[in-house]
Amino acid sequence: MSTAELLKDAAGLFPDEVVTSAHVRHLDLPAGAGRFALITLDNGLDHTKPTTFGPQSLAHLNAAIDQVEKEAAEGSITGVGLTGKPFIFAVGADLKGVELLRTHDQALAIGKGGHDVFKRLSALAVPTFAYYNGAAMGGGVEVGLHCSYRTVSRAIPAFSLPEVFLGLVPGWGGCALLPNLIGADRAVTVIIENSLNQNRQLKGAQVFDLGIADAIFDGADFLEQSLAWTAAVLNGTTRVERAEIERGDAWAAAVARGRFIADSKVHGAAPAAYRALDIIAAAEDGDTQAGFDAEDRALADLIMGGELRSGIYAFNLVQKRGKRPAGAPDRSLARPVTKVGVVGAGLMASQLALLFLRRLEVPVVLTDIDQERIDKGVGYVHAEIDKLLGKGRIDQDKANRLKALVTGVLDKAEGFFDADFVIEAVFEEIGVKQQVFAEVEAVVPAHAVLATNTSSLSVTEMASKLKNPERVVGFHFFNPVAILPLLEIVRGERTDDASLATAFAVAKKLKKTAVLVKDAPAFVVNRILTRFMGEIQNVIDEGTPVDVAERAVEPLGLPMSPLVLLELVGPAIGLHVSETLHRAFPDRFTVSENLAAVVKAGKRGFYVYDSGRPELDPEVAALLKQGDTVLTEEQTRARVLDAVAEEIGLMLAEGVVAEAQDVDLCLITGAGWPFHLGGITPYLDREGVSERVNGKPFLAPGVASVPA
Numbered sequence: 106m107s108t109a110e111l112l113k114d115a116a117g118l119f120p121d122e123v124v125t126s127a128h129v130r131h132l133d134l135p136a137g138a139g140r141f142a143l144i145t146l147d148n149g150l151d152h153t154k155p156t157t158f159g160p161q162s163l164a165h166l167n168a169a170i171d172q173v174e175k176e177a178a179e180g181s182i183t184g185v186g187l188t189g190k191p192f193i194f195a196v197g198a199d200l201k202g203v204e205l206l207r208t209h210d211q212a213l214a215i216g217k218g219g220h221d222v223f224k225r226l227s228a229l230a231v232p233t234f235a236y237y238n239g240a241a242m243g244g245g246v247e248v249g250l251h252c253s254y255r256t257v258s259r260a261i262p263a264f265s266l267p268e269v270f271l272g273l274v275p276g277w278g279g280c281a282l283l284p285n286l287i288g289a290d291r292a293v294t295v296i297i298e299n300s301l302n303q304n305r306q307l308k309g310a311q312v313f314d315l316g317i318a319d320a321i322f323d324g325a326d327f328l329e330q331s332l333a334w335t336a337a338v339l340n341g342t343t344r345v346e347r348a349e350i351e352r353g354d355a356w357a358a359a360v361a362r363g364r365f366i367a368d369s370k371v372h373g374a375a376p377a378a379y380r381a382l383d384i385i386a387a388a389e390d391g392d393t394q395a396g397f398d399a400e401d402r403a404l405a406d407l408i409m410g411g412e413l414r415s416g417i418y419a420f421n422l423v424q425k426r427g428k429r430p431a432g433a434p435d436r437s438l439a440r441p442v443t444k445v446g447v448v449g450a451g452l453m454a455s456q457l458a459l460l461f462l463r464r465l466e467v468p469v470v471l472t473d474i475d476q477e478r479i480d481k482g483v484g485y486v487h488a489e490i491d492k493l494l495g496k497g498r499i500d501q502d503k504a505n506r507l508k509a510l511v512t513g514v515l516d517k518a519e520g521f522f523d524a525d526f527v528i529e530a531v532f533e534e535i536g537v538k539q540q541v542f543a544e545v546e547a548v549v550p551a552h553a554v555l556a557t558n559t560s561s562l563s564v565t566e567m568a569s570k571l572k573n574p575e576r577v578v579g580f581h582f583f584n585p586v587a588i589l590p591l592l593e594i595v596r597g598e599r600t601d602d603a604s605l606a607t608a609f610a611v612a613k614k615l616k617k618t619a620v621l622v623k624d625a626p627a628f629v630v631n632r633i634l635t636r637f638m639g640e641i642q643n644v645i646d647e648g649t650p651v652d653v654a655e656r657a658v659e660p661l662g663l664p665m666s667p668l669v670l671l672e673l674v675g676p677a678i679g680l681h682v683s684e685t686l687h688r689a690f691p692d693r694f695t696v697s698e699n700l701a702a703v704v705k706a707g708k709r710g711f712y713v714y715d716s717g718r719p720e721l722d723p724e725v726a727a728l729l730k731q732g733d734t735v736l737t738e739e740q741t742r743a744r745v746l747d748a749v750a751e752e753i754g755l756m757l758a759e760g761v762v763a764e765a766q767d768v769d770l771c772l773i774t775g776a777g778w779p780f781h782l783g784g785i786t787p788y789l790d791r792e793g794v795s796e797r798v799n800g801k802p803f804l805a806p807g808v809a810s811v812p813a
Contacts, residue, residue: 112164119202125162127169138336139183152192159199177230188236197243212408216401219277226251247277256331260324261309269300272416276404280384281396287316289359301370374662375781415783418809427618431763434602439610446527450482454530456586470520471513479513518548528556556580561627564597575601591775592617626689629771640748647734657741664777672710750798765803
């Protein structure tokens, strides 16, 4: 079957494809370098709708190559260039179409179709040039790798091969071509390391420094400069020299480094990274067609597997559902926020003050019980602003403005009399928080929203003694505040729509992923993690060795083991949350005497790191009192997953969130739960745990799974 026929068949599967055209225009290069064909990729929409490659889009590019191939063969052009619409080069395959594929043959055709089109660029009778003028990801990067030369704009904000992050491999030449262009080690950084570090993006300068691009130009006149450089290359006045690629031991070491990274991130639980590394390893001999064939096979296998479907599901949650929160009131009800008050000046309160200051750029006032604490909190914010200045993230004028906007006072009346939004971040004790809110309510304007950063206490109870409980809302951030995107917005029993809408509007300005949560104990993330951690702790307390319990959940590919997570959270906080949930649900949540003993002894965790690796602290080992019930890893994992599935089922029945999708969105953005799992519910469905525990899956067939 020809490429055109292959793409025509595939197009029938994607009726809603946003089609990218490939416009060919001709121009005369400067310095007498001849007539040049420039192909522009453009879907006819602005930069908020990035250009993608579906079957019809590939067919358009294929037709454009037909034209320039003929012109090159007859000698009427001296070269071919490829660029994108303003701000966008191309961002890869159309994932909406990939979701619809139902058979291995259909998936294989998508890989083969892309290869068949892209590799024609390297086979033309004239040199080819890719001009990365804007965002380039996945297939957008790969189409340029098939060209003879590449330039990149210094203004590019995002350039990546994110496939492994989603559960795929770079399947249109990335795994085979990139290591032979920049070396295996650098290719491993781009394909494996960056992807598994939350899809880290490269800027234009990094693309050039890595050797992916041969030249870099400023964004303002990028295309003009690229064409002048192209003319110099074609005339021979500019020679492109690339570093010699190290093979042999260096290549093997790079692949080994990639496997170490994959093991540390996904613990063998997700196949994409390992498939990509296999192709990179085999690409050392430079046989590109063999590499393309391997990419086709890997792509088809992964498209028909659960990991990719979960990855796309997770991507859609973050990019779509996360931007349109389920159940949020009409945004027109939101009131403007022109001043923010923060009760407390400790580390969490100071982080919140910095975030509000940077995103809202309005006056922020901190209060606390003494001037020393206030000065320390304001000092923290000033120091962080100075760090941003030192890194060139802001200029001196911006730094001065931000510093002038943050102040601290002892008197709440003086600080908050004109505040529109006041958030408390004081000690996690209901009486303390009720007292703080009573003091704040007495001095703030009638329209001010009162927000609490509580992680587990009842928002309704916190507001119960106020004259206006309807303006109290939960606003639960996750630590570190600057990094984790999730914001659990909690509606108390009497919270009104205007206050809630204002909270969502503020969350959007803070660039947080807001999820509406019912006022239930520990809300979403902490409730699930506490049940998860509690079952691990129960198994250890009953007699299973610590290392067995830890290894049991490695197949989930979590960012860290349960006890390392406990160390990060802090054993005392973990104990406090488990006590809170034990009071609410004593039949399911236990309070570990061993954990209480660890906290009482002042230990910051279960491990010491004397060897550079976590090892059970002998002092902690001496504190542990264990029973004689020893479970295997498999038994432990089953017990933990059953507990989590039960808890999520109960939470959905209680209406803690609107749907299972919100549970996954919370875990991905608030707890770093792996993208390749799609959160937790697709994994529980795929492993049969949901059916076993609750009698039904959490998600409908075809949602985070291959359509039936």
